[in-house]
């Protein structure tokens with residue numbers, strides 16, 4: 001079976017999904033377990049220097065979601081997923097996540113709670129897609145929960161090169177929905193007021209403000225930076241979680257406080 005070659009930090013990221021997915025299914029017991037949309041699912045397996053480990057599709061299919069959608073734009077990955085012989089709850093889709101997430105949502109009843117994992121490897125997720133996702137639910141206080149990998153260290157921060165104006169600004173517009181969101185951060189940086197880690201924090205906070213202010217998520221979003229080589233290493237990316245449910249927020253908060261190594265609370 002093909003595996004996605006990844007760094008050890010991928011285990012850290014998937015640990016949070018592993019922690020939250022069963023709690024979501026339990027909380028949605030009266031709603032048939034809800035649905036899970038893995039918008040960037042990969043081939044199913046990952047591999048790092050320590051060996052093979054389960055990717056998001058193999059993690060979530062162990063739990064009793066009513067429906068599971070696995071999306072990837074690379075046909076080789078969806079072919080690999082097809083060979084994993086999942087049960088009939090699982091639908092595998094090939095194409096762009098920005099389009100197919102909505103197709104998946106429209107195929108389930110709008111009362112069904114949804115958890116969407118947006119595990120992009122670059123800057124594929126457009127803010128316009130999040131807007132459509134948030135607008136999907138019949139009840140505006142039951143929007144799909146979002147677990148988004150924001151590529152803070154890997155992509156976004158590089159668009160703000162030291163001593164030079166922001167580059168590829170169309171990417172920032174796509175990710176944040178408009179220039180108004182990132183421009184104040186750029187101005188502060190060019191005035192000498194923001195350094196590397198602070199830019200990442202400012203971008204993350206602006207993103208979370210959009211989730212509540214523009215999309216209307218009720219609970220204050222949570223975030224968790226993933227760094228290479230531990231808590232003091234280089235920033236790689238940031239997981240951002242949005243929900244309308246206080247129980248969901250409390251649960252993810254607990255998950256985010258524990259590292260994959262199991263060495264206990266971080267803060």
Ligand SMILES: C[S@@+](CC[C@H](N)C(=O)[O-])C[C@H]1O[C@@H](n2cnc3c(N)ncnc32)[C@H](O)[C@@H]1O
Pocket residue numbers: 004014039040041042043044045046054055056057071072073074077095096097098119120121124
């Ligand atoms: C970070 S990997 C996903 C890893 C996976 N979640 C796991 O746990 O193993 C990102 C995946 O997104 C896919 N991808 C890239 N652009 C995409 C797009 N626009 N729509 C859907 N999938 C895309 C890539 O083929 C890659 O498999």
